[in-house]
Amino acid sequence: VAEIGLPDRSEITTCAYCGVGCTFRAEMRGEQLVRMVPWKDGKANHGHSCVKGRFAWGYANHRDRVTKPMIRESISEPWREVSWGEALSYAASEIKRVQEKYGRLSVGGITSSRCTNEEVFLVQKLVRAGFGNNNVDTCARVCHSPTGYGLKTTFGTSAGTQDFDSIEQSDVILVIGANPTDAHPVFGSRMKQRLRADIRDGGAKLIVIDPRQIDLVRSPHINAEHHLPLQPGTNVAVLTALAHVIVTERLTDEQFIRERCNWEEYREWAAFVSDDRHAPETLEPVTGVSPKDLRAAARLFATGGNGAIYYGLGVTEHSQGSSTVMAIANLAMATGNIGKPGVGVNPLRGQNNVQGACDMGSFPHELSGYRHVSDADARAMFEAEWDVPIDAEPGLRIPNMLDAAVDNEFKGLYVQGEDILQSDPNTKHVSAGLAAMECVIVHDLFLNETANYAHVFLPGSTFLEKTGTFTNAERRIQMVNKVMAPKNGLEDWEVTQELARAMGLDWNYENSSQIMDEISRLTPSFAGVSFDRLQEEGSMQWPVNESSPNGTPIMHVDDFVRGKGQFVVTNYVPTDEKTGPRFPLLLTTGRILSHYNVGAQTRRTENTAWHPEDLLEMHPTDAENRGLQEGDWTKLSSRSGETTLRVKITERMAPGVVYTTFHHPATQANVVTTEHSDWATNCPEYKVTAVQVTASNGP
Numbered sequence: 001v002a003e004i005g006l007p008d009r010s011e012i013t014t015c016a017y018c019g020v021g022c023t024f025r026a027e028m029r030g031e032q033l034v035r036m037v038p039w040k041d042g043k044a045n046h047g048h049s050c051v052k053g054r055f056a057w058g059y060a061n062h063r064d065r066v067t068k069p070m071i072r073e074s075i076s077e078p079w080r081e082v083s084w085g086e087a088l089s090y091a092a093s094e095i096k097r098v099q100e101k102y103g104r105l106s107v108g109g110i111t112s113s114r115c116t117n118e119e120v121f122l123v124q125k126l127v128r129a130g131f132g133n134n135n136v137d138t139c140a141r142v143c144h145s146p147t148g149y150g151l152k153t154t155f156g157t158s159a160g161t162q163d164f165d166s167i168e169q170s171d172v173i174l175v176i177g178a179n180p181t182d183a184h185p186v187f188g189s190r191m192k193q194r195l196r197a198d199i200r201d202g203g204a205k206l207i208v209i210d211p212r213q214i215d216l217v218r219s220p221h222i223n224a225e226h227h228l229p230l231q232p233g234t235n236v237a238v239l240t241a242l243a244h245v246i247v248t249e250r251l252t253d254e255q256f257i258r259e260r261c262n263w264e265e266y267r268e269w270a271a272f273v274s275d276d277r278h279a280p281e282t283l284e285p286v287t288g289v290s291p292k293d294l295r296a297a298a299r300l301f302a303t304g305g306n307g308a309i310y311y312g313l314g315v316t317e318h319s320q321g322s323s324t325v326m327a328i329a330n331l332a333m334a335t336g337n338i339g340k341p342g343v344g345v346n347p348l349r350g351q352n353n354v355q356g357a358c359d360m361g362s363f364p365h366e367l368s369g370y371r372h373v374s375d376a377d378a379r380a381m382f383e384a385e386w387d388v389p390i391d392a393e394p395g396l397r398i399p400n401m402l403d404a405a406v407d408n409e410f411k412g413l414y415v416q417g418e419d420i421l422q423s424d425p426n427t428k429h430v431s432a433g434l435a436a437m438e439c440v441i442v443h444d445l446f447l448n449e450t451a452n453y454a455h456v457f458l459p460g461s462t463f464l465e466k467t468g469t470f471t472n473a474e475r476r477i478q479m480v481n482k483v484m485a486p487k488n489g490l491e492d493w494e495v496t497q498e499l500a501r502a503m504g505l506d507w508n509y510e511n512s513s514q515i516m517d518e519i520s521r522l523t524p525s526f527a528g529v530s531f532d533r534l535q536e537e538g539s540m541q542w543p544v545n546e547s548s549p550n551g552t553p554i555m556h557v558d559d560f561v562r563g564k565g566q567f568v569v570t571n572y573v574p575t576d577e578k579t580g581p582r583f584p585l586l587l588t589t590g591r592i593l594s595h596y597n598v599g600a601q602t603r604r605t606e607n608t609a610w611h612p613e614d615l616l617e618m619h620p621t622d623a624e625n626r627g628l629q630e631g632d633w634t635k636l637s638s639r640s641g642e643t644t645l646r647v648k649i650t651e652r653m654a655p656g657v658v659y660t661t662f663h664h665p666a667t668q669a670n671v672v673t674t675e676h677s678d679w680a681t682n683c684p685e686y687k688v689t690a691v692q693v694t695a696s697n698g699p
Ligand code: SF4
Pocket: 015, 016, 017, 018, 019, 020, 021, 022, 045, 049, 050, 051, 052, 053, 054, 184, 185, 186, 187
């Protein structure tokens, strides 16, 4: 305010960082943003915010913003600024050339969880209707794709079951593989409130399953009943042991199971988990968790009243990510913790619109609304609306695109708002795949790491420069309202539309509201959604349709979306990533409060409080064994690669386990992560890498 002056207008909009989806009043003076004020009527935040949403918007004006389209014939040449018309016609002709030379399936696209539903929908439409294949994927591939698979299989749809308000009625909160106070701060604070031991009803009790002592475990004044510090990679074993205790001690909710679930599948699952090989005592050498603590946690969850499960990427980013999601769903069904307030299975979605990106048909096997491309009725709807045939065969996932590129079979890629070189695992493999392509189109705010391999750069617009919708972790669809003109002259949906037109498609959207109208025509769970209704209601939680015209705060109330809930036997299979004499430690990764993912935005926000580098957290014993002092440089090496970073010595880590973040390109933490991935979805196993740490002189 001191620099710009008092605001003279404002717009309500939605934060573009995490999946909590806080709403803000963006206060402007002329074309300049003065401040972001958390909105008291925001349904997800009720007037609260974290440091990122409130202060980390300086990137919108950062000198690194690219506002002019650029092209180059080869990646060894310098970029050349060109007009939008030249850039788009070059991009379109290159995509066509590649398809003529290498075939229809040789190109694809990646949608962005940072962009609006409408922008995501258009990118997948461009791939399906323009490129003529299903080679579309999204950054959820590397985060919550196992949620998609696991919850669709067990419950029938790929989304969290509750609204955030539900937590007020929880008696036991089980947090597994998530760090809500850092990664979902506003909801993390709300969770803390509910866990306070001094509130009138004594508050909810907390169970944390995580290798690291997350802040919730260490917070004063809360009911931190149980922390189960498991060995990375053993989620399924711990969840099976919890189920073993609940089933063998007859703590299940048999009435719920008989009425709501497939009884025969339940019996098969119950017999499996009851086996002695799944007892906490038998599994202790694998999990590292005290059987006494595990039994107590199981009893508390099953008998402590309303039990709610919240999970994050510590569940999904494993070779058994999908199995872990299904094991969580099994546990909730076995204890009757589904279909009412205070309970449920709640994936804490990472990015602001990762839920929406998945809903909008970004996966190579699914059309919007999670309908498989082999579903002839679903395809017929799209074919009638778009007047093109839709492939019945699933397309390529991101890792398959990169593999095919290395094999010279995949040659063209349109990436919107995603830096796959920095965020995807095994950087060497990603760069080899990108380098083998002949046409890489990057559509982004900045010349990111992926752009090093691009031939066309299309400048993107920030959330302040566009109108559309985001969908948060509780399936809440909220408006994003434009507060300033796009610096590049076009909103992202307009760029995709112009690219489609350059390829010969007859697209004529006049505004993003018309795109939402098309989404609602083609997506049953969005049937009742329109911009007018959203502006009127503030927000709506899908499904919004004839049977739930005002939206659905809690899912699976009378029936599961799939009918009867499905128990799935989830056998623990150890990861292929093994420690040994050369790599004796296990690395796990995550993020911190003040930064966001690859840091493209937070690193470009001037604020001395931002952490300037990634640090390696290590237990004091491991540090002492290596002669390391706080702040020393270390070399972190794995079978995939090595990097250097400073050490932070902390008892938050268990001996044998180290932790770092991936916010800074100087570190490139993903040079050490492996190519192991979830058996069902290819979600990378970021959370388990065998590493060695040695002293270093620095980079
Ligand atoms: Fe934005 Fe998430 Fe922070 Fe809310 S909690 S302000 S949505 S980053």
